[in-house]
Amino acid sequence: MTHRLRRCHISVPGSNEKMLLKSTKLDVDVVIIDLEDAVAPSEKENARNLVAHLLQQETWRAPTVSVRINALSSEHCYQDILHLLDHDGAPSARPQTLILPKTQRSSDLLFVDQLLIQIEARRGLDRATGLEALVEDATGMLNVGDIATACERLETLIFGMGDFAASQRIDTLNIGDQGGYAGDLWHYPRYQLIMAARAHGLEPVDGPYANFKDATGHAADCTAAKCLGMTGKWAIHPDQIAPITTCFSPSLEAVAQARAQRTAYEAALAQGLGAVSVDGVMVDQASIKLAAPLLAQAALLGL
Numbered sequence: 001m002t003h004r005l006r007r008c009h010i011s012v013p014g015s016n017e018k019m020l021l022k023s024t025k026l027d028v029d030v031v032i033i034d035l036e037d038a039v040a041p042s043e044k045e046n047a048r049n050l051v052a053h054l055l056q057q058e059t060w061r062a063p064t065v066s067v068r069i070n071a072l073s074s075e076h077c078y079q080d081i082l083h084l085l086d087h088d089g090a091p092s093a094r095p096q097t098l099i100l101p102k103t104q105r106s107s108d109l110l111f112v113d114q115l116l117i118q119i120e121a122r123r124g125l126d127r128a129t130g131l132e133a134l135v136e137d138a139t140g141m142l143n144v145g146d147i148a149t150a151c152e153r154l155e156t157l158i159f160g161m162g163d164f165a166a167s168q169r170i171d172t173l174n175i176g177d178q179g180g181y182a183g184d185l186w187h188y189p190r191y192q193l194i195m196a197a198r199a200h201g202l203e204p205v206d207g208p209y210a211n212f213k214d215a216t217g218h219a220a221d222c223t224a225a226k227c228l229g230m231t232g233k234w235a236i237h238p239d240q241i242a243p244i245t246t247c248f249s250p251s252l253e254a255v256a257q258a259r260a261q262r263t264a265y266e267a268a269l270a271q272g273l274g275a276v277s278v279d280g281v282m283v284d285q286a287s288i289k290l291a292a293p294l295l296a297q298a299a300l301l302g303l
């Protein structure tokens with residue numbers, strides 16, 4: 001699977017040319033161009049044509065550009081895929097990944113996978129388009145383990161809390177907030193999706209927090225998602241990019257602590273010891289497993 005930085009993914013409505021052009025200049029890991037819920041039904045075809053055109057004309061500063069296509073249940077899904085991929089433009093004029101919304105079972109992804117296999121063969125493309133599954137209703141969440149096994153090109157499972165809340169009739173009106181709930185409203189579905197993703201070598205990604213003026217609530221939401229094991233989170237507004245990117249990057253303190261643990265553990269091993277005390281904390285092989293992804297990300301980011 002292609003390794004990508006996946007801390008912050010900003011969504012941009014595919015019908016809004018001004019925002020799309022602005023998104024080319026954003027310093028962010030992933031730009032998601034949306035053809036689904038942020039595009040009015042009357043604008044679906046215009047948006048699709050605009051996005052296919054801009055992908056041929058523009059280059060994005062973000063290393064990854066993804067497109068959220070329309071759901072299988074709509075009449076737009078296969079047309080979206082054909083317009084974005086089945087053309088004779090350069091390979092770079094195609095999105096790196098497609099995001100399938102409202103994924104309910106692994107066979108949903110197989111449909112897209114099979115279509116992509118045919119297009120890639122017809123166009124002689126050697127770079128496979130990645131696939132990402134938005135799991136965002138009760139049916140999808142019950143099938144999340146099966147969804148995670150769908151096909152090799154699947155890269156992420158994304159938790160979409162807006163549609164999920166609607167499907168379960170959760171009592172909230174702002175996507176991503178806690179409603180009136182005293183605990184952590186999203187703990188259970190997030191946990192399920194993260195376990196399914198990690199069990200199958202996929203990256204779990206958290207959906208958006210719609211109230212972009214509420215920096216405090218957004219920060220708490222980022223921290224909750226990060227603590228449970230999410231790799232990154234969607235943004236819907238440029239102001240959310242910096243807080244999300246910072247939250248999902250290793251802190252310098254954590255990197256220093258992980259390095260100290262690794263150094264002490266290696267010294268212990270050389271003396272035939274499997275466990276050692278570092279600043280009053282027991283460190284053994286499991287601690288090194290905890291530190292490994294953090295140190296790998298730090299190396300990738302040059303920290």
Ligand code: COA
Binds near residue numbers: 010013020023034037
């Ligand atoms: N991508 C790129 N640029 C964006 C942006 C986005 N997601 N959201 C806002 N901007 C730009 C605006 O165009 C504006 O640019 P300007 O200063 O050059 O005029 C600037 O950032 C400030 O925007 P602001 O005025 O604060 O917000 P807004 O009222 O223009 O837009 C939203 C608010 C919510 C409509 C807009 O952020 C949006 O459409 N977000 C994405 C929605 C989406 O993709 N939903 C589906 C996935 S959940």
Ligand code: MG
Binds near residue numbers: 101102136160163
């Ligand atoms: Mg949705």
